Amino acid sequence: MTQPFLSVENLFVHFPTVDGIVRSTDGLSYTVERGKTLGIVGESGSGKSVSSSAIMGLHRNTNAIVSGSIWLDGVDLLALSDKEMQARRGQDVAMIFQDPLSSLHPYFRVGDQIAEAYLAHNNVSKAAARKRTIDMLGRVGIPNPERRVDDYPHQFSGGMRQRVMIAMALVNDPALLIADEPTTALDVTVQAQILDLLQDLQSEFNTALLLITHDLGVIAEVADDVLVMYAGRAVEYGKAAQLLSKPAMPYTLGLTQSVPDITSSVDIPLKPIPGNPPSLLNPPPGCPFAPRCEFKHLVPDDRCTTELPLLEANGADASHLKRCHLADASVMYTQTAAAGGRK
Amino acid sequence: MIAFTIRRVLIGVAMLLAMVFVTFVLFFAPGNPAVNMCEKYCTPEKIDSISKTFGFDQPITEQFGKFMSGLVVGRDYPVNDEYRAILAEKNPELVVHCDAPCLGYSLKQTASVNELIAKKAPVTISLAIAAFVIWMTFGVLLGVIAAVFQGRLLDRALVGVTLVVYALPTFVIGTFLLQYAAIKWQIFSYPRYQTIADGGIFGWATGLLLPALTLALFYMAAYVRITRAYVLESMSEDYIRTARSKGLPERVVLFKHGLRAALTPLVSMAGLDFASLLAGAIITESVFNFQGMGLLAITANKDSDLPVLIGLVLVAGAAVIVMNIIVDVLYAYIDPRVRLSK
Numbered sequence: 001m002t003q004p005f006l007s008v009e010n011l012f013v014h015f016p017t018v019d020g021i022v023r024s025t026d027g028l029s030y031t032v033e034r035g036k037t038l039g040i041v042g043e044s045g046s047g048k049s050v051s052s053s054a055i056m057g058l059h060r061n062t063n064a065i066v067s068g069s070i071w072l073d074g075v076d077l078l079a080l081s082d083k084e085m086q087a088r089r090g091q092d093v094a095m096i097f098q099d100p101l102s103s104l105h106p107y108f109r110v111g112d113q114i115a116e117a118y119l120a121h122n123n124v125s126k127a128a129a130r131k132r133t134i135d136m137l138g139r140v141g142i143p144n145p146e147r148r149v150d151d152y153p154h155q156f157s158g159g160m161r162q163r164v165m166i167a168m169a170l171v172n173d174p175a176l177l178i179a180d181e182p183t184t185a186l187d188v189t190v191q192a193q194i195l196d197l198l199q200d201l202q203s204e205f206n207t208a209l210l211l212i213t214h215d216l217g218v219i220a221e222v223a224d225d226v227l228v229m230y231a232g233r234a235v236e237y238g239k240a241a242q243l244l245s246k247p248a249m250p251y252t253l254g255l256t257q258s259v260p261d262i263t264s265s266v267d268i269p270l271k272p273i274p275g276n277p278p279s280l281l282n283p284p285p286g287c288p289f290a291p292r293c294e295f296k297h298l299v300p301d302d303r304c305t306t307e308l309p310l311l312e313a314n315g316a317d318a319s320h321l322k323r324c325h326l327a328d329a330s331v332m333y334t335q336t337a338a339a340g341g342r343k
Numbered sequence: 344m345i346a347f348t349i350r351r352v353l354i355g356v357a358m359l360l361a362m363v364f365v366t367f368v369l370f371f372a373p374g375n376p377a378v379n380m381c382e383k384y385c386t387p388e389k390i391d392s393i394s395k396t397f398g399f400d401q402p403i404t405e406q407f408g409k410f411m412s413g414l415v416v417g418r419d420y421p422v423n424d425e426y427r428a429i430l431a432e433k434n435p436e437l438v439v440h441c442d443a444p445c446l447g448y449s450l451k452q453t454a455s456v457n458e459l460i461a462k463k464a465p466v467t468i469s470l471a472i473a474a475f476v477i478w479m480t481f482g483v484l485l486g487v488i489a490a491v492f493q494g495r496l497l498d499r500a501l502v503g504v505t506l507v508v509y510a511l512p513t514f515v516i517g518t519f520l521l522q523y524a525a526i527k528w529q530i531f532s533y534p535r536y537q538t539i540a541d542g543g544i545f546g547w548a549t550g551l552l553l554p555a556l557t558l559a560l561f562y563m564a565a566y567v568r569i570t571r572a573y574v575l576e577s578m579s580e581d582y583i584r585t586a587r588s589k590g591l592p593e594r595v596v597l598f599k600h601g602l603r604a605a606l607t608p609l610v611s612m613a614g615l616d617f618a619s620l621l622a623g624a625i626i627t628e629s630v631f632n633f634q635g636m637g638l639l640a641i642t643a644n645k646d647s648d649l650p651v652l653i654g655l656v657l658v659a660g661a662a663v664i665v666m667n668i669i670v671d672v673l674y675a676y677i678d679p680r681v682r683l684s685k
Binding site for chain 2: 089091099104105106117120121
């Protein structure tokens with residue numbers, strides 16, 4: 001069996017604080033192939049961004065403890081020295097952030113900021129870098145790139161700024177692109193354009209894409225695989241179509257049910273998940289979702305609150321993993337239907 | 344950019360005019376200034392003579408008008424025409440012409456305020472420049488170092504030491520440096536002011552070193568802490584994460600991306616602090632006996648020499664306004680977002 005392109009294995013990211021260790025990512029594993037998209041979903045603080053920043057090597061060893069392994073094209077990124085990682089950052093792995101306004105330096109021309117990324121990894125002249133920059137700006141759909149290359153970030157609209165960020169991330173043809181909530185700060189019509197652009201560029205460059213979002217609509221549209229995170233752990237992992245249409249774990253079900261459906265009546269209220277995510281400081285024993293789970297009484301012996309479920313195959317389907325003590329997920333649907341819920 | 348600069352200069356001129364008016368009213372309107380200037384052994388004749396010399400016998404609006412026209416075309420003292428005519432016959436040396444821009448005339452020192460200030464200004468300006476160079480260089484440098492080593496021993500030591508220095512009064516630091524560094528241990532040459540023409544750049548700089556250091560230490564202490572805070576703030580911004588994720592070396596991230604943003608607020612502070620030094624460093628000049636504008640202010644204050652005081656206030660105010668304009672224009676140069684805003 002060939003090794004997957006990106007393979008995150010048993011990744012831990014812990015932050016020691018005066019109150020104790022914050023377990024932001026606790027034993028996370030997943031794989032992504034070239035040209036494919038993995039969507040990572042979860043609510044704020046579930047470890048989506050923290051685990052992805054670890055791939056970029058953006059955690060500083062002064063305040064974070066990162067362990068496990070991150071294999072990218074046969075190389076363990078976590079075993080690299082700072083210097084070696086710096087050479088790969090922006091070259092093999094690039095990242096797009098949530099808010100393009102604050103992510104671009106306000107004092108430098110966008111062209112210079114993009115060229116800087118190119119020059120950091122390519123021994124070329126400034127003129128060549130500028131030509132490459134204008135080329136990239138054109139490819140991400142910025143009109144008049146020869147003129148706009150000398151503009152400052154504040155002279156662009158939100159969507160155009162995110163295009164600049166994408167151009168900056170892709171300027172070195174990275175094999176892996178991490179997009180951390182790339183559309184959250186944008187309005188809906190622009191969101192769709194940016195997603196289309198990302199998909200087009202992905203197929204053009206054959207990039208592996210790690211798409212972090214809490215927007216299930218985005219996931220459904222773009223992702224091949226989906227990883228659902230909760231309290232620093234993967235709780236469900238599988239093919240997007242299957243996972244979203246038939247969630248095998250109560251948290252994922254809750255997520256799908258809390259999204260408004262344009263076809264359903266406005267009289268039916270949305271069904272939010274009650275309660276709050278647990279503290280990452282002292283996680284409760286058992287399933288992290290148990291305190292908020294409405295199905296835990298279906299599992300005998302209080303196992304949900306005493307024993308952490310393993311991430312294992314959902315029934316016979318080995319490509320669909322879940323972290324849940326419920327042996328048969330279909331009971332969730334019968335009970336929800338009986339309670340008059342949505343779907 | 345040009346329109347921006349012109350606008351700032353016009354606002355500066357308006358501020359300058361307002362400042363002249365307010366200063367004039369504050370100094371000359373309340374009570375009888377002739378009595379205030381008269382000091383001991385005052386006789387009605389003496390008061391009358393001072394009144395006529397400076398024109399206090401005229402309405403305040405006319406006094407202000409003459410003051411303003413003096414700034415533009417110069418003026419003659421005594422201001423009262425009859426008195427001047429009498430004096431011209433009796434005592435011609437007491438009739439003086441003050442060239443534009445005339446700030447006033449000092450009876451006590453029998454010299455125009457312009458001459459007095461022109462004589463002292465080089466000392467004060469030299470001192471301000473030397474102090475500025477020292478405190479900006481070391482203040483920013485140590486501030487960046489403290490930020491890089493945030494929370495570690497070096498950072499704590501720097502922050503602690505600067506706090507102590509900041510708390511020490513200027514005369515303590517100044518006296519210490521003079522008594523020990525210059526006189527007892529003779530590490531530095533005895534501080535005295537030499538013009539560049541006399542002593543060359545080197546003589547000028549070494550003569551200034553100790554008083555400039557005295558002034559600089561105070562500001563440096565503040566700038567270390569402020570630079571540290573601004574650098575820490577800018578290094579936690581999202582664009583720093585972007586710079587790192589591009590694969591730039593940490594050195595470039597810190598000095599190009601981080602420091603650039605941190606320097607912006609420092610520039611505006613530094614401009615104003617420099618301007619305040621241009622008014623004269625009273626304590627430092629006293630400790631080192633540097634004949635600058637600070638000492639001139641002390642003498643004028645002691646002698647109730649109102650024309651000199653008003654002249655000094657105007658020069659200091661003008662320095663602040665001019666520095667403000669320079670800072671505004673510089674700011675627009677540094678921060679492209681300011682350039683385009685109205």
